[in-house]
Every structure is written in structure tokens, then in C-alpha cells.
Amino acid sequence: MNILLADEAATTAFGRQFLSALPEEIAGWTVLLSGELGAGKSTFARALIKAAGHKGPVPSPTYTLVEPYQLPCGNIYHIDLYRISSEEELRYLGWNELDDGLRLVEWPDRAPGLSATADLELLLAYEGDGRRAELEGLSDRGMALIERFKSY
Numbered sequence: 001m002n003i004l005l006a007d008e009a010a011t012t013a014f015g016r017q018f019l020s021a022l023p024e025e026i027a028g029w030t031v032l033l034s035g036e037l038g039a040g041k042s043t044f045a046r047a048l049i050k051a052a053g054h055k056g057p058v059p060s061p062t063y064t065l066v067e068p069y070q071l072p073c074g075n076i077y078h079i080d081l082y083r084i085s086s087e088e089e090l091r092y093l094g095w096n097e098l099d100d101g102l103r104l105v106e107w108p109d110r111a112p113g114l115s116a117t118a119d120l121e122l123l124l125a126y127e128g129d130g131r132r133a134e135l136e137g138l139s140d141r142g143m144a145l146i147e148r149f150k151s152y
Ligand SMILES: Nc1ncnc2c1ncn2[C@@H]1O[C@H](COP(=O)(O)OP(=O)(O)O)[C@@H](O)[C@H]1O
Pocket: 005, 006, 007, 008, 009, 010, 011, 035, 036, 037, 038, 039, 040, 041, 042, 043, 044, 129, 130, 131
């Protein structure tokens, strides 16, 4: 699935819609957010986390690696792998323990093996003054979500 996000507001709306396409039980879902610096990965994550009911700021997890949110729909973990250099380092951030929530992962290319267990990959790219978003299903339920999304 491929859509043009003309401006920041479109990315924010997309993050909100994405949340509503997720099932009620978000625990164990992993969504990879790919794209170069400034592509809108954090904008998308922030919109989703706020749409899930978080008030207040959504700081970048660049240094903390994980920013956790306890929300009415369940836990959301905003993860940034920019500073890790291999899959083995995932244990430093307690990756396996984060399966009780939705994992939103920026810079997933730092741990390429993740795509084998993730549900979806959102690829964001610059296009003119806006961004192009490509949503790819990596699991059966991820592909089913895309079908739901298309019917909105
Ligand atoms: N669809 C869009 N069109 C134009 N600008 C956008 C769009 N989505 C987000 N932006 C802007 O681009 C920048 C993206 O920053 P950010 O979300 O931090 O990117 P990343 O996390 O990928 O590095 C922000 O300044 C944001 O306002």
C-alpha cells in the first residue's frame, strides 16, 4: 500500500488511522519505521502515541533507546535503534520483555533480523515537499491489517 503524505498534518492523520486499524489487543505487534533522517518516522510514532491517549511530550528515544507509554489500549514502546550496531545489542534494551506491548521501531535496519518477526514495515521517503509512505505486510496479520486499512 502506497500513499502520498502531502504535509506533516497528513503524516499525523496517517498515524491516527493506523492506530485505529490495529486490533484491540496490540501486545506483541511490531511495526518497523524506515526512512532517512527527517522522513517522518518520529512524526508518525508521535501521532500514534498521542492518538492512543498520551498527553504531554513524546521525546525522541535516540539516547534512551526505549520510551515506554502505558495507555488505555495497552503498552506502546517507542524504540530507536540508531545507536545499536548489531542484533545482539537488542538485549541491552530488553527487547524480549517488550512483547507485552506494541513496538514501534525507528532505524530497524540496525537489526536486519527483526523483519523476520515484525508485522509491518512503514517506509517513508521524501517526495517533493511531502513524503511517500509505503506500508508492507511482513506477517499474515500485518497483511490483513493493510487490507482493513485499504477499505477505510
Ligand atoms: N508528510 C510530510 N510532508 C512534509 N513534511 C513532513 C511530513 N511529515 C513530517 N514532516 C516534517 O518532516 C520532519 C520529520 O521529522 P521526524 O518525524 O523527526 O523524522 P525522522 O524521525 O524520520 O527523522 C518534521 O519537521 C516534520 O514536520
